[in-house]
């Protein structure tokens with residue numbers, strides 16, 4: 001099963017390679033990973049999508065906790081959450097395909113962010129399934145290139161992600 | 175940096191100089207309060223710091239240069255990491271401006287050591303040193319201990335800064351190990367202990383690391399339950415106690431492995447359910463509920479499902495648990511353990527460690543038994559890796575903690591001699607015994623020079639079977655005795671070699687020479703090598719084949 005793990009870390013050099021290295025060293029897989037500074041800039045939030053059974057994901061989260069610069073780890077899939085992904089698609093469409101592209105963009109509430117005589121760049125945000133569906137329709141029309149951010153996610157409700165469930169700061173053994 | 179070390183009470187350093195650490199060495203030269211021991215290889219320096227740490231419980235300190243110095247240190251770090259040994263390794267690095275330039279003797283040390291250290295640092299500003307070094311010591315020694323590496327570029331060791339002392343207390347926002355156990359869980363554990371008809375303690379390195387032997391011994395004696403230990407936990411509970419069933423696992427005793435397979439309550443204390451211990455997971459302690467005390471949540475339910483996890487420090491938790499077991503209500507309703515003990519006695523009668531010593535060929539077990547006898551069981555024992563290590567674990571029965579230095583997790587041949595050096599440096603007045611094989615000893619034999627230089631009276635016993643014995647045993651059992659590249663008949667004359675290094679060397683070829691050689695060796699003041707020519711094809715028994723259930727032991 002897919003799990004979305006949200007990791008709050010100290011924004012210091014090398015923290016990304018610690019996290020990524022942990023996944024590779026222990027044979028855990030990373031499907032997507034996004035990372036950007038948050039707050040005052042001294043923290044970063046990583047959102048990692050991984051697959052594995054319960055015991056593997058439990059090890060993943062415990063091992064992440066153990067890394068010294070990791071402040072908090074939350075498996076968002078354990079509770080209600082909202083997740084989004086952003087995708088940019090370049091389509092080389094000509095003739096009647098051009099209007100078809102625009103129609104699809106409209107249906108999926110995409111934005112056309114660039115257009116030339118022979119191409120469009122379309123921006124799509126939403127759940128990953130929606131992005132997949134949109135891609136399927138655009139593919140036959142002359143799909144040139146796709147970039148996706150991978151998922152970001154946040155828990156629902158009034159509290160900060162992970163703070164309600166746990167004691168606030170992490171308590172690691174090691 | 176040197177002043178930081180002093181304030182952190184790290185007054186013994188094992189190291190090896192080189193270009194990138196020359197400023198540091200220059201300071202050490204001027205500063206006589208820190209003792210530096212010069213190894214003959216960086217691996218030796220790191221293992222020595224590790225041995226020092228295991229014996230004292232303090233953080234071991236190693237100092238190496240950049241590039242090859244740091245890469246040579248990696249095996250030592252990985253060894254300490256696998257066995258959770260507190261250590262700080264300081265490595266030199268090329269000057270900041272040259273990092274990433276493929277500069278002379280540059281290696282990405284932080285990158286290389288990331289997965290074999292608990293944490294590591296690259297120091298970017300000299301002002302950061304006074305924060306990072308105390309942090310490194312704090313991280314190395316708290317929670318589940320481990321090695322921490324601090325990589326310091328040369329320009330930073332040359333720079334000057336104001337130093338107002340190290341902070342009294344280290345606070346790292348994202349690092350807060352738990353000490354005390356959850357009281358609800360501890361009550362559940364007490365309840366299970368009260369009800370269990372066939373309780374069994376399974377203790378490990380965590381007991382030693384937490385300095386919890388006393389608490390453990392008191393509690394287990396109070397309960398009257400049997401106890402088995404991992405290789406790493408030896409000495410955590412007195413081996414001479416009736417309640418001690420010996421080591422469990424691949425080369426554990428029959429009674430220990432049978433008892434684990436049969437118990438209805440297994441209390442794991444600071445042990446991590448290693449595959450050498452569990453054998454086939456599905457058949458490990460099949461009848462038992464499991465209580466697991468460990469400071470590291472990742473150890474819990476990693477390999478084996480646990481019913482009552484208690485996260486925290488062993489010593490704290492045992493101190494929380496003991497009063498519950500002393501309540502009158504507890505004792506009254508306890509299950510009777512007599513039937514359990516009679517089952518255990520039957521297993522004990524199998525005498526699984528028995529061997530026969532004849533007049534012609536020395537049996538390895540006999541040598542270790544004699545070593546134990548003639549040192550009164552009082553030596554600090556370091557081992558290398560292989561058959562001799564297992565025989566040492568089985569026959570050098572230890573009653574006290576922090577007197578057993580062995581590479582369990584990584585199984586590093588070449589660990590023993592430098593670790594013994596670290597131990598002897600830490601405990602100059604005490605007997606230090608190295609039990610090794612002719613294969614392992616040759617992996618770091620250069621450290622004999624270190625022994626000689628510092629006049630370390632280490633007694634080295636080579637269980638010389640002229641084979642990579644453990645490998646040969648596997649080949650005999652599982653590869654139809656095809657001894658591919660495991661014959662070590664060509665090795666130096668260790669008696670002459672001892673002489674070359676300024677040590678004493680003695681050889682025993684026949685059983686009747688064993689005792690005189692040991693006596694002679696123990697009477698010597700300096701380093702001694704004893705070369706025991708033993709039965710070449712003796713095997714370690716019992717043995718649970720890899721992947722088999724614990725009950726499926728091969729016995730002699």
Ligand SMILES: Cc1cc2nc3c(=O)[nH]c(=O)nc-3n(C[C@H](O)[C@H](O)[C@H](O)COP(=O)(O)OP(=O)(O)OC[C@H]3O[C@@H](n4cnc5c(N)ncnc54)[C@H](O)[C@@H]3O)c2cc1C
Pocket residue numbers: 256257258317318319377378379380381383384403404405406407421422423424425426443444445446447448450451467468469470473486487488489559560563564581582583584585586644
């Ligand atoms: C050739 C060879 C053969 C071997 N055969 C055997 C064998 O037959 N039997 C055997 O047992 N081993 C054997 N080993 C060793 C084995 O590989 C493991 O190293 C060993 O079993 C691990 O011991 P441990 O479970 O005590 O864990 P350790 O590695 O000692 O780990 C300590 C555990 O305690 C925890 N801990 C640390 N500090 C604290 C604290 N303060 N409070 C609470 N918890 C703490 C840690 O988190 C960790 O989980 C063999 C090794 C070799 C090289």
Ligand SMILES: Cc1ncc(C[n+]2csc(CCOP(=O)(O)OP(=O)(O)O)c2C)c(N)n1
Pocket residue numbers: 558559560561562563585586587588610611612613614615637639641642643644645662
């Ligand atoms: C550095 C290293 N290389 C290889 C091994 C694999 N190995 C494990 S035991 C062993 C044989 C050890 O031989 P020796 O030191 O003579 O001890 P014996 O088993 O004969 O007692 C080997 C090669 C190892 N553990 N460590």
